[in-house]
Amino acid sequence: DIQMTQSPSSLSASVGDRVTITCRASQNIRSYLNWYQQKPGKAPKLLIYAASSLQSGVPSRFSGSGSGTDFTLTISSLQPEDFVTYYCQQSYSTPPYTFGQGTKLEIK
């Protein structure tokens, strides 16, 4: 199975900061990489699919990049509602479609 490793596991930042979260796959997954945001007690919400395509309705301060094994999620200017947890997920070939372990964004 493909393993997904996110870094960092947690990140402290301030409102207005630009932050980047990294996700690494254990093998080449081309651009089959999705990003989700999860607020406490809620279901995950899709932010980015196909590594860099912004889901409809998601603010443009979110962007994704990468291909192969290395991917990034960037938030250009943090807003108060962005201090939650983010997950990457690969959808290469057939399931299992594994998730990264998550990155918790905290207010500094």
Add this chain to the structure above:
Amino acid sequence: EVQLVESGGGLVQPGGSLRLSCAASGFTFSSYEMTWVRQAPGKGLEWVSYINPSGNTKYYADSVKGRFTISRDNPKNSLYLQMNSLRGEDTAVYFCAREKEIQPWEYFDYWGQGTLVTVSS
């Protein structure tokens, strides 16, 4: 409006069984692949199982293979997860999710609110 509503969670003893349901509405259920994802308390997301639109292709995580069975009833717009031989490590919130496919990309675009399964004596 797309809606996914899970039910069937609860407290069960180790070794017991439980059947989760996911009621879908607002879209043509029979046209979509569906998935179960779980999240143990305070932990990350774990993909559990997949089923294709006709129900004849299924995949499972190694951690549940041989114990869980995914199924669907398209006329009833419902997805199911039969969970047998439950263990403490199966304690989690279970989410159903719709799998959107825009060739060749696949992702989970709608999720239910989740149902809590607690395995404990």
